[in-house]
Amino acid sequence: MTFQTTPEKGRFITFEGGEGVGKSTQLARLAGHLRDCGVEVVTTREPGGTSKAEKLREFLLSGRAAPLGPLAEAALFSAARADHVATLIAPALKRGAWVLCDRFADSTRAYQGANGGVDAKTLALLERAAVGETRPDLTIMLDLPAQEGLARAASRRDGCEAADRFENEAPSFHEELRQAFLAIAESEPERCCVIDASLSVDGVARAVRALVHDRFLAHAAQAAQ
Ligand code: TMP
Numbered sequence: 583m584t585f586q587t588t589p590e591k592g593r594f595i596t597f598e599g600g601e602g603v604g605k606s607t608q609l610a611r612l613a614g615h616l617r618d619c620g621v622e623v624v625t626t627r628e629p630g631g632t633s634k635a636e637k638l639r640e641f642l643l644s645g646r647a648a649p650l651g652p653l654a655e656a657a658l659f660s661a662a663r664a665d666h667v668a669t670l671i672a673p674a675l676k677r678g679a680w681v682l683c684d685r686f687a688d689s690t691r692a693y694q695g696a697n698g699g700v701d702a703k704t705l706a707l708l709e710r711a712a713v714g715e716t717r718p719d720l721t722i723m724l725d726l727p728a729q730e731g732l733a734r735a736a737s738r739r740d741g742c743e744a745a746d747r748f749e750n751e752a753p754s755f756h757e758e759l760r761q762a763f764l765a766i767a768e769s770e771p772e773r774c775c776v777i778d779a780s781l782s783v784d785g786v787a788r789a790v791r792a793l794v795h796d797r798f799l800a801h802a803a804q805a806a807q
């Protein structure tokens with residue numbers, strides 16, 4: 583199967599969800615599938631994706647930014663995003679590539695907004711400044727009870743690495759995150775689709791693939807009419 587992409591603009595797909603929901607695995611599976619379909623795919627992640635943003639990632643996830651407070655953390659995630667969008671994402675979309683990104687602006691809305699960390703208006707201003715017109719065409723929200731995700735994340739580390747800045751937050755924070763992602767999906771049903779991440783890896787991958795085919799093949803068929 584071949585996807586039609588316009589030379590002026592590719593597709594921007596983001597994967598979102600709490601800790602341990604399997605975003606990276608599913609992103610890699612979808613990227614492989616799209617490449618098999620002849621699509622140019624760029625895979626990336628947030629925070630990160632460029633050398634400057636990766637430096638900010640290291641600072642943020644080590645917890646060294648936490649004493650600066652939630653607004654400063656939100657601003658730093660947004661600064662990393664602004665560089666990522668300008669340097670990597672927007673140019674790739676412009677040349678017609680599909681960009682698959684592990685987390686994007688919804689993570690700032692959910693994580694930095696959780697527990698009343700930063701108010702929604704401020705987060706919206708930061709988001710607009712960081713992303714401009716570069717908004718996802720599709721956001722895949724992988725959903726899992728918070729405790730299950732945390733257990734998966736811990737077993738993935740297998741005692742080799744310490745939990746990062748946000749994994750260390752209280753269970754109530756993680757449950758709140760889950761609700762925040764679900765609320766975003768409910769408020770933007772055109773863009774977001776929730777997938778049950780408790781299915782097997784293959785089951786989730788099939789659901790993701792079906793969703794992407796539906797969204798973009800239906801779109802291509804309509805455009806051709
Ligand atoms: P991950 O790449 O393993 O998911 O780790 C990224 C961590 O950073 C994760 O705990 C979520 C957090 N995060 C935010 O708090 N805000 C953001 O805007 C982004 C992109 C990530």
